[in-house]
Amino acid sequence: MKKEQEENKESVPVLPWMRSPIQVDSFSNCPLDKVPMLDSRLAVALQSSGIGSLFAVQLAVWHETIGPGSFERDLCINSPTGSGKTLAYALPIVQMLSTRAVKYLRALVVLPTRDLALQVKEVFNTIAPAMGLSVGLAVGQSSIADEISELIKRPKLEAGICYDPEDLSEELQSSVDILVATPGRLMDHINNTKGFTLEHLHYLVVDETDRLLREAYQSWLPTVLQLTRSSGGSLFPHAENFVPTTFGSIKTTRRMGVERGFKGKSYPRLVKMILSATLTQDPSKLAQLELHHPLFMTAGKIRYQFPEQMQLFKVICEPNFKPLYLVALLQSLHGEKSIVFTSSVESTQRLCALLKFFGDLNIKIKEYSGVQRQALRSKTLKAFRAGEVQVVVSTDAMTRGMDVEGVRNVINYDAPPYIKTFIHRAGRTARAGLVGRCFTLLHKDEERRFKKLLKKADNNSCSGHSITPDSLDPLRSVYASALAKLKESVESETYKKRKAGIRLSHMGKRY
DSSP: OHHHHHHHHHHSOOOGGGSSOEEGGGSOOEEGGGSTTOOHHHHHHHHHTTOOEEOHHHHHHHHHHTSTTTTOSOEEEEOOTTSOHHHHHHHHHHHHHTTOSSOOOOEEEEOSSHHHHHHHHHHHHHHTGGGTOOEEEESSSSOHHHHHHHHEEOOOOOTTOOOOHHHHHHHOEESOSEEEEOHHHHHHHHHHOTTOOOTTOOEEEEESHHHHHHSOTTTHHHHHHHHTOOOOSOSSOOSOEEEEETTEEEEEOOOOSBOGGGTTOBOOOOEEEEEESSOOOOHHHHHTTOOSSOEEEESSSSSOOOOTTEEEEEEEEOTTOHHHHHHHHHHHTTTOOEEEEOSSHHHHHHHHHHHHTTOOOSOOEEEEOTTSOHHHHHHHHHHHHHTSOOEEEEOGGGOSSOOOTTOOEEEESSOOSSHHHHHHHHTTSSOTTOOEEEEEEEEGGGHHHHHHHHHTTTOOOOEEOOOOHHHHGGGHHHHHHHHHHHHHHHHHHHHHHHHHHHHHHHHHHHO
């Protein structure tokens, strides 16, 4: 059996450059005053944010970008959740861009969700202003008109003078050096925003790469690559390359030769950095990125890894009483910040409602899911970060890269279907070298499958966590009452929806 598994493992195609990775964990944390070539302004900004040293992945990337590597190769980084990947790319990009003389959009960071993009922008905001750089956001949180006013600098017009609209459009310039964006809103600006151009782009960061490659998002990647592709060393490079989009053709004038903004240096190639805690090794997917002599950097020898300080537990529940075990577990955690993951939006909504029907648990609980309005999700996250909410019940919308300081526990109310999901869920705790716990609630017949899931991360250290009858028995009558209230609530909601549907149907007939 073991021999068969080894043969299967060998038959999976692995790109040659992924076979001999740089081991990130061979680096150790490094105090800021020992980091080679770190600009003193950046050091001060980091210290002001409470950062006194760089983690292993941050130091490893620094050596390959600012040190001898000097961004000569594209970087592919596979490192556990909470290891500091955002600062790993933000720091060298900000230092390199500090030499620019003219403001253009030079760095683009693409992320799959708005909340994650907001978080990444905050990281850039801690260091970019110290180097005279500005950071923009394109995520659809505000209207596109508001975003355009933040991203594009318009020429000052003098009263009483007539201006040619064509001349004005040529004078539109970027107000930001770095843009953090989600794919959909990025495409909106590419297709519709006058003055928005990627012709000066120097850095492209694809964060949470495996998810961004899995979902097309309006073909954002081929469009960006086409708009930033130079004409390949011809003596008279074409001034216009066209990319077909829904809105017609887009002009790009990415040039070879000398570019003003970098003080006489050759016009730089587009440097790509791709990152994930579960980076894909699928050659066909990675080919979409058109990587330049890629350098693979990874922590450990296996793809799926839990954070080093993670403690894993399983809780075996009686059939039909899983919510009861969850309540007993939450009470035993005494108000510690916890995230409870479910398998769907409907499960999240119902579980959150049920917990609120449990009476006075002395625990503030909120729901978080992708179907909620952005403003409501942001409000929940803010309250969670501030400690006003102790427990968030969430779909997998919260798995990717979300960083909430002080989350001590992750609870899988529904067991994760894939090891990749498990890694990202668990990674909401045990971040930045801190200790964290991940509990998974299971029925007896789910144990075997769960054990097979853990083997994919080469992990057998999941301990049993028992909930005693003493903590369960007092809750049983309350649980029965809470279930009855939930049933009543669901039936009432269903009736209202049905009634609204009938009303709309009648209106349709009348009009």
